[in-house]
Amino acid sequence: MRPKIKIGVTGLNAIDNPGPGVAVIRGLLEASSFEASIIGLAYESLEPGIYMHDIVDRTYQIPYPTSGTDLLLERLTYIHEKESLDVIIPNFDAELFSFIKLEPKLKKMGINMFMPTLDQFEERLKVNLPKFGKKYNINVPKSESIYSVADFRKHKDDFEWPIVVKGKHYDAKIAYNKDQLQTHFNKISAKWGLPIIIQEFKHGSEFNVTGVGDGNGNTLSAVPMRKQYITEIGKAWGGIAITDSKLLDLTHHFIKETKWRGAFELELMKNKDGKFYLLEINPRIPAWVYLAVGVGQNIPELIVNLALGNEVEPITTFKAGKMFIRYSWEMIVDIEEFEKISTTGEL
Amino acid sequence: MNINKNIAVSDSGFVFNPTTGESYTVNPIGVEIIEMLKQEKSINEINQVLIGRYNADIVTIDKDVSDFINLLKLYSLIENQNAA
């Protein structure tokens, strides 16, 4: 009989800029090695996953990372007392740092996770990407951190218009001239602070890889995908699993060199000479992970087994010729449910 | 002082205005005040009930109740402003 495992999952915001939570849950529910029951962990009362009772047993609101890890730990302790969680899979970018910090404490309480180390988390930050590329011998677009538009003058001979203007944590905009750089600089720095990262604009097509590293340099899973349809805000609305060996080699190289621990998503650009450039590394499961599940690599299941310290075998193959097409869908919800999560923080 | 009679107030302090679709949370003393407004009690009467029940002086209660009622107006939960 399959063991019963209770798993807390965040990122239930399955909206047009989706959090990965709901896709992760679908993978967990299809796991063959255990029978999952799901506890949703939400920040806002309108996250759709809260109301999906066929896949989420119960949801608890948790405090934003800005409240500090002490408060988060206090809330998780309360939830754990009621639910006896075995595993938590955090999926929300801004919370990863806090969960990585809390990993040893949660472990002592009996809640298991399989996260990147703090060093891995910080090394791959956007501001550190040039260093990262150099250290691990991975092609990255040229980029510089600037603290004012005037700073750009020092680097202007190294760049050609257009350039990509990026925030420390989020946001990326393309500037075709200095005026646009100024506008984007002001807007993004007002929201995310300094520095602003300016990056060489790479023409080409976008590829993503999701996978799992075991923390010792071995690849346990890797599925490359080419985005087929991209929304106005740059999210994949459709994508196809591909078997590009260059992409897989690059992924193995990345995992081997960094000894990556946990799930990740690589965002890459392939230029017309067929060369791949690494644009970003997300230290978590991506929202399109259900494609990986669909082609035979159940990444959420792997993460749970790794968190629990179970033996896992690398998954090296997948079914080619599968694609995902995302769709949106309206649920009808009674206001009483919204009332309950809004006033008690539980549903 | 006409509070919108359609407004649903639950024990948990959840207030839903079906006319506008807006919802609010209210603390227990706020729920009491809304209930009294529904019973068409005047501000004066409300203040008297509260002073009898809570450990606070009339100045504080008077000030806080009128602030609360102003917020109800701001949120259009009170329909007109005829003095009670």
Added chain:
Amino acid sequence: MDKFRYERPLIKKLESSMPNKFGMRTEYAPKTHIDGVAVADLISKYGSPVFVLSEKTIRSNVRKARKAFETRYPKVQFAWSYKTNYMDAVCRTFHQEGSWAEVVSGFEYDKAIHNGVEGSKIIFNGPDKSDDDLHKAISNNSIIHIDHFDEFYAIKEIATNLNITAKVAIRVNMDTGIYPMWDRFGFNFENGQAWDALNKIMRSDVMELVGLHTHIGTFMLSPNAYSVAAYKLAELAIGVREKYNHEVNYIDMGGGFASNNTLKGGYLPGVDISPSINEFAEAITSALINSNFRPDKLPLLILETGRALVDDAGFLLGSVLSNKRLSDGRRSTILDIGVNILFTSFWYDHKITPAQPFTQYTEETVLYGPLCMNIDVIREQISLPLLNKGDHVVIHNVGAYNMTQWMQFITLRPKIVMIDIDGKPHVIREGESLQNLLDVEKVPEHLEKFEL
């Protein structure tokens, strides 16, 4: 019949939003006691507002810091940074714990002497040292960290006249990969200025080069920058040994370690992201040990840590003066604590908690000070329980830079109380009185009288 505890009525609109960066910070747990003393008692005895310092926390911070460095490196010396908090009681607590004095003005120098610190255990930093100050420091055998060439020549002349060898070091500024680079203090490493200064000192017969000093920035969140700085100072020290066969006694890494405060605009709270003293210690000591110093000739490591040792030992207690509704419906709360006594509120989002229990209901509030000035804002936005007039609040992490940078403005500055290790409060600075201010004022005779 007992009446219920009063809480003011509250209605909050439910905003429908999705997770984003700007989740409100909530600081729930009430802080009712400091080192066992009730906040309410402190306020009733010493007034509101009042600064409270915990001697216990100071001592435990400095012991932890010493342990962090001493377990990793054989010779360590802390020097208390006077400008961070130069209340005599605070300075003496640090001196009792073995810290030397680090001063940046003639005033601070005199204060250290007044506190009974031996001249040779005072480090004199900063760009402003008058001839009188230098005269005093050289005569007392204090260590002078030279900031610029004008100072070098002044020392040379004064030491020659006194016929005393001045003990000096240079302050070195350098690129450690952090922004902004503090190149306004001392001599630059990369462009050769530092070597120029060292050559001048080594060729002077009235100066002895005893150490090398740097201070790379303030509120540093990157231990690695210290590692870079330590390597560069070690490189200079070894260069001096090779060129002049002269060993410097010490490397002074300055201060700048971050405290648990949250910088404005920061996303995660400081308490989660500020590196621990152990991380700084590891970065600095491993850089020195891995440099080319001979293991038996490792220089003394001096640290001028200020903020990280005293910030969390300081609390500012105050009271709610009034609650007000702003024109756009936002709640505002006026405290009796203004930016004139909480100078650090210009760059931190200070943690603020009520000093009494409360329910789970909270409201987003702007916190204003009592000054009749628009800039008097303690927090632009904070989610707080429902505070009534007269309720008390505790502002955390105010031990550094407030009791030295505060301003007497509009009103008088409050008392400072220190709670000793047995939990007994002592006034360590009286509240100011009108007379204190009149004592230093003078009115010209023709302005003395008037009729209205």
